[in-house]
Amino acid sequence: MTDPHPVTATRTPVQFDTDELVINMGPQHPSTHGVLRLILRLDGERVVDADVVIGYLHRGIEKLSESRDWTQIVLLTDRMDYVAAATNNLGYCETVEKLMGLEVPRRAQYIRTVLAELQRLASHLVWLGTHAMDIGAVTVFLYCLRERELVLDLFEEYCGARLTYNSRRVGGLPADLPVGWDRKVREFCDIVDQKIVDYEQLLTQNRIWLERTRDIGVISGADAIAMGFCGPPLRASGVMRDVRKDEPYAAYEEFAFDIPVGAAGDTYDRYLVRLEEFKQSTRIIRQALDGMPEGPVMGKVPRLIKPPAGETYHAIESPKGEIGFFIASDGKSLSPYRFRVRPPSFCNLQVLPKLVRGHLVADVVALIGTIDIVLGEVDR
Amino acid sequence: MDLVYIAHIGVILFTFFMLLNSAAVLVLMERKVAAFLQQRLGPNRTGPWGTLQPVADILKLLFKEELRPLAADRWLFALAPILSVTAAFSAFAVVPWGGTTTLFGLLPEPVPLRVADVNVGILVLFAITSMGIYGIVLAGWSSNSKYSLLGGLRSSAQMISYELSYGLALGAVLLLGNSLSLTDIVNQQSGYWFGVIPRWFIFIQPLGFVIYMIAGIAETNRAPFDFPEAEQELVAGYHTEYSSFRFALFFLAEYVNMVTVSAVATTLFLGGWHGPFLPEWLGWLWWLAKLFALLFFYIWMRWTLPRYRYDQLMHFGWKVLLPVAVINLLLTAAAVLYWG
Numbered sequence: 240m241t242d243p244h245p246v247t248a249t250r251t252p253v254q255f256d257t258d259e260l261v262i263n264m265g266p267q268h269p270s271t272h273g274v275l276r277l278i279l280r281l282d283g284e285r286v287v288d289a290d291v292v293i294g295y296l297h298r299g300i301e302k303l304s305e306s307r308d309w310t311q312i313v314l315l316t317d318r319m320d321y322v323a324a325a326t327n328n329l330g331y332c333e334t335v336e337k338l339m340g341l342e343v344p345r346r347a348q349y350i351r352t353v354l355a356e357l358q359r360l361a362s363h364l365v366w367l368g369t370h371a372m373d374i375g376a377v378t379v380f381l382y383c384l385r386e387r388e389l390v391l392d393l394f395e396e397y398c399g400a401r402l403t404y405n406s407r408r409v410g411g412l413p414a415d416l417p418v419g420w421d422r423k424v425r426e427f428c429d430i431v432d433q434k435i436v437d438y439e440q441l442l443t444q445n446r447i448w449l450e451r452t453r454d455i456g457v458i459s460g461a462d463a464i465a466m467g468f469c470g471p472p473l474r475a476s477g478v479m480r481d482v483r484k485d486e487p488y489a490a491y492e493e494f495a496f497d498i499p500v501g502a503a504g505d506t507y508d509r510y511l512v513r514l515e516e517f518k519q520s521t522r523i524i525r526q527a528l529d530g531m532p533e534g535p536v537m538g539k540v541p542r543l544i545k546p547p548a549g550e551t552y553h554a555i556e557s558p559k560g561e562i563g564f565f566i567a568s569d570g571k572s573l574s575p576y577r578f579r580v581r582p583p584s585f586c587n588l589q590v591l592p593k594l595v596r597g598h599l600v601a602d603v604v605a606l607i608g609t610i611d612i613v614l615g616e617v618d619r
Numbered sequence: 620m621d622l623v624y625i626a627h628i629g630v631i632l633f634t635f636f637m638l639l640n641s642a643a644v645l646v647l648m649e650r651k652v653a654a655f656l657q658q659r660l661g662p663n664r665t666g667p668w669g670t671l672q673p674v675a676d677i678l679k680l681l682f683k684e685e686l687r688p689l690a691a692d693r694w695l696f697a698l699a700p701i702l703s704v705t706a707a708f709s710a711f712a713v714v715p716w717g718g719t720t721t722l723f724g725l726l727p728e729p730v731p732l733r734v735a736d737v738n739v740g741i742l743v744l745f746a747i748t749s750m751g752i753y754g755i756v757l758a759g760w761s762s763n764s765k766y767s768l769l770g771g772l773r774s775s776a777q778m779i780s781y782e783l784s785y786g787l788a789l790g791a792v793l794l795l796g797n798s799l800s801l802t803d804i805v806n807q808q809s810g811y812w813f814g815v816i817p818r819w820f821i822f823i824q825p826l827g828f829v830i831y832m833i834a835g836i837a838e839t840n841r842a843p844f845d846f847p848e849a850e851q852e853l854v855a856g857y858h859t860e861y862s863s864f865r866f867a868l869f870f871l872a873e874y875v876n877m878v879t880v881s882a883v884a885t886t887l888f889l890g891g892w893h894g895p896f897l898p899e900w901l902g903w904l905w906w907l908a909k910l911f912a913l914l915f916f917y918i919w920m921r922w923t924l925p926r927y928r929y930d931q932l933m934h935f936g937w938k939v940l941l942p943v944a945v946i947n948l949l950l951t952a953a954a955v956l957y958w959g
Contacts, residue, residue: 284773375842377657378922451931599930600853
């Protein structure tokens with residue numbers, strides 16, 4: 240039997256040039272949230288690999304802190320996560336208080352909690368706005384910044400600054416609440432609760448939003464823990480971990496609030512988790528204002544802050560995740576012997592290459608948005 | 620006879636001039652509508668209510684330095700914006716924007732308000748609007764920049780995913796109108812059913828209209844389908860490397876394309892210049908009203924929706940839009956056979 244299709248000649252297959260396309264995304268790019276630089280290796284538009292290059296905003300804050308005195312460092316912490324300066328202040332001050340064994344008055348604790356939650360709202364508003372804008376919903380960005388403006392007004396009324404607050408002192412607070420401030424905060428909480436409904440109408444059930452965020456950048460709970468994910472992204476992967484509940488600080492122990500947890504660990508879940516945190520934050524703020532105790536806002540603090548020799552680590556839940564401070568004091572000098580920050584943005588950013596692998600360029604910007612980084616904190 | 624000839628040329632020049640102006644009006648409209656949707660004021664410093672903003676924009680663009688990357692393909696780089704804008708303008712030529720006019724009795728015979736009544740108007744339209752994509756592809760390729768290249772590639776991927784449905788939606792109207800001339804199709808939409816409902820094709824072709832508008836948005840690269848320029852992803856996509864007047868041409872082409880697509884939708888589905896209440900010679904007012912309603916819809920979409928991903932558009936185009944368009948065409952054909 241003869242072969243009906245005899246092979247008469249072997250054709251050499253056409254050789255295509257199949258190099259990977261290497262593109263440089265950032266440090267100047269509309270959606271790298273500052274000065275993040277990604278080196279993407281693309282196959283078509285599919286990301287084969289990504290390299291994260293950081294350090295463009297490095298100011299040496301940690302080293303700088305080792306030659307500043309203990310009160311001046313509060314100012315430097317403002318400049319790390321400049322979208323959530325108040326939380327950084329809180330983390331630092333609590334660490335020093337822990338090192339010195341200081342008692343902070345209860346009223347100060349309550350006010351600190353209110354400020355921290357207001358800051359969480361402001362930071363999440365910036366996140367939601369920029370995340371939605373990266374995916375193309377520009378209008379959400381302007382809506383979110385409109386509400387954030389109200390938080391900034393509240394902060395301005397409290398401490399005079401709108402971005403870098405310097406709003407805590409070791410042992411307490413610089414000032415008591417202005418008259419009528421709590422009423423304004425309540426009004427703001429009502430506004431935010433209303434506006435969240437607006438955002439949800441624009442995005443949550445939006446077909447395009449669902450298709451752009453569902454199953455994008457999925458990470459399992461185990462992987463998330465292994466890679467040091469923290470904050471809302473970690474909780475979106477189904478891991479119940481929130482420093483506010485696990486190791487309560489400030490006055491969080493005294494309030495009832497829920498920790499939203501996701502299941503799928505994709506971009507959509509991270510969105511839902513943060514959206515739910517808005518509601519929990521206003522809930523905490525209302526409780527704190529209702530139960531606000533009377534009393535001083537500054538504890539008994541020595542004139543010269545000079546912690547005893549020793550070292551300590553203390554973490555709090557910043558809007559981005561777990562921000563921890565490791566401070567060592569030699570007990571002699573007026574500045575820390577060693578100062579080191581565990582920045583949530585940095586730890587979350589290292590997961591980015593894993594998240595973007597296999598996705599398209601359009602998803603890369605969605606994924607940068609979803610892990611909510613601030614380069615000031617990544618680079619310090 | 621001479622007077623009619625001059626009137627014809629006058630209409631052509633007027634159409635061209637107004638098309639240029641429409642881009643300026645649209646720029647202002649886009650910024651004002653966007654501002655309104657976002658609770659801002661929008662441009663309000665240049666002239667009353669910011670009306671001179673387009674003039675300021677254009678002047679600014681003209682006075683910018685013309686930059687061309689050294690590695691760019693010199694001729695194609697120059698050709699691409701011209702191709703884009705030419706396609707955008709010439710497609711409009713077959714769209715009638717009003718009935719006929721004698722200019723209040725000045726002209727011995729009525730002059731139709733359109734540039735040309737081609738008897739294969741729809742085909743011309745389809746052919747020329749598809750050309751516009753070459754401007755974008757060439758711009759992306761000739762810039763010799765990676766972001767531009769990705770933008771150009773996206774636009775070709777985008778084109779193959781909507782063009783078929785676009786053609787099939789037009790085909791259904793063609794069956795109804797039984798003509799390829801746009802003027803004929805408009806004239807068939809005059810009058811009323813049961814004395815109240817205008818005989819616009821949108822009422823018998825609602826599906827066709829929706830398909831046409833979706834494909835039209837993709838055709839003009841507007842959000843949510845603005846992948847070739849997606850500024851959050853590709854910086855500015857195909858026109859990343861363009862500046863000054865060449866950029867202005869792309870800008871112009873985008874807006875004129877919007878006008879053309881909306882004008883064709885008005886012509887094919889919304890009865891062109893026909894409408895109740897107004898006398899025949901004011902029909903162009905109806906035409907303008909319908910056109911701007913559609914343009915407002917365009918802008919509204921852009922500032923409300925997030926952006927699709929281009930592979931999702933391809934899925935959508937091939938798996939949803941195309942089957943629906945085919946079914947729509949077959950149903951229309953059956954209905955025309957049965958009742959027509």
